[in-house]
Structures are given as structure tokens and as C-alpha cells.
Amino acid sequence: MMYRAMIDPAIGALLAGAFALLFIGAALQKLRSPERFAELFRAYRVVPDGVARLSWLVPVLELTTGAGLLAGGSRAGACAVGAALLLSYAAAMAINLQRGRRDLACGCGAPGERRAIAEWMVWRNLLLAAVLAAMLLPWRTRAMTGADALTIGAGTAVAALLYMSVDRLLGRVAPGNALLRGAP
Known part of the structure; x- marks a missing residue:
């Protein structure tokens, strides 16, 4: 007998x-200081300057993804876009870590927070992308x-608080006084 994984609708929601x-x-943080985000986006040097000018699309995609996750009919598309965003963030960080550019600001965390990119951030984004991809599995149908x-x-x-707590704890690994590229 073949077992077919299905997500309980309460867990999925x-x-x-x-x-x-x-x-x-994340989108609201970027929209609070679009110039800072554009500078950070360019500092990663993973796309040509002409494409980097389109950095304003990132918070638009993040907002759209967040809204889509809350709307039942667009959840699958939002999961796919969200996973793609997280994979692109992981790739941009991994590329720069491989280049030895560890002095880049990650662009994550609270406004004005200065945190350098690190390997754990790549793994975090890969894990989050995998969870979003798993949410594409069929959802069980039952009354809520x-x-x-x-x-x-x-x-x-609890999930939001746990994420923020773990993110803060792991963020303490990087030196807080480092001179970071792409940071204010």
C-alpha cells in the first residue's frame, strides 16, 4: 500500500x-528604507547593475507572497514564489561567502541592525524554502x-517568536562591530 502524504489544514494554515x-x-523593512536596500542589493554583486536597479521588485514580491499565503486560492503560487525567493537569498549569500566577502550585511533582522552574512543563514534559508516546498503537498479536507x-x-x-529567538541567538555568532558593506 502506498502512503500519500497530506498536510492537515490546521498545520498548513x-x-x-x-x-x-x-x-x-521583510518587505516592510525594505520599504522603510528603499535606498538602503538598493545599496545592499548592489553590494552583493550577483546581478548586473542594470538589473540591480530593479531591487524595488523584491519587497513587492515579498508582500505579494505574504498576501498570497493568507489567501487560500493563491497559496500554491505563493509557496513556489516564496521558496524561489528564499533559494535566491541563500544562493546570493553562498556565492559571496565563497568569494570571501564575509563583510556583507545580510539585510535580515530589524531595521538598522548590522549583521554579516554567515553560513547558518544559507542553511536557514534552504530549510525555510524546503518547508514552503513541502506546503505544496495536498492538504487534507476536513471541517475546521x-x-x-x-x-x-x-x-x-509561537512559530514567529521561535523564529525571531533562534535568529537572534544565531545572529550573536557574528561580530556586531564589524564594518559591513551595504550597511548604514
Whole structure:
């Protein structure tokens, strides 16, 4: 007998909510200081300067992805775009780490926070992309209950807090006073 993996709708909605917070938060951070983000985008040197001028599209894609994750009908597309974004972030960091350019600001974290790129960030983005790709599996169909709503709300909050906590803890690995390219 062949087992077909299916995602429980409460778990899927919890993950969709957590990823929506991640993408919308990242987009809003970039939109608060578009000039800083454009400078950071260029500093990675993974695309020609002409293409780097289109850096404003990144927060637009992140906002669209976050909104799409919250809307049931567009969730699959949002998962695919979100995974592609995370894979591109991982690739940009990995390329620059391979080049020895460890003094680049990651562009993640709170506004004004200065954190250098590191290997763990590449792995984090690959893991997040894999979770988004797994969300493309079929979802079980069942009626949602009040307990599901509580699970989704509380679970999304816990997932967001856990992500921020682990991100902060791992962020302490990099020296905070390093002179970073692409940082204010």
C-alpha cells in the first residue's frame, strides 16, 4: 500500500500564517528604507547593475507572497514564489561567502541592525524554502473547529517568536562591530 502524504489544514494554515508574517515583515523593512536596500542589493554583486536597479521588485514580491499565503486560492503560487525567493537569498549569500566577502550585511533582522552574512543563514534559508516546498503537498479536507482556530493563532505566534529567538541567538555568532558593506 502506498502512503500519500497530506498536510492537515490546521498545520498548513499555521505555517502559511507564520511565513506570511516573515515575508510581509521583510518587505516592510525594505520599504522603510528603499535606498538602503538598493545599496545592499548592489553590494552583493550577483546581478548586473542594470538589473540591480530593479531591487524595488523584491519587497513587492515579498508582500505579494505574504498576501498570497493568507489567501487560500493563491497559496500554491505563493509557496513556489516564496521558496524561489528564499533559494535566491541563500544562493546570493553562498556565492559571496565563497568569494570571501564575509563583510556583507545580510539585510535580515530589524531595521538598522548590522549583521554579516554567515553560513547558518544559507542553511536557514534552504530549510525555510524546503518547508514552503513541502506546503505544496495536498492538504487534507476536513471541517475546521474552534480548537483549530486556537491552534492556528497560537501556533503562528509561537512559530514567529521561535523564529525571531533562534535568529537572534544565531545572529550573536557574528561580530556586531564589524564594518559591513551595504550597511548604514
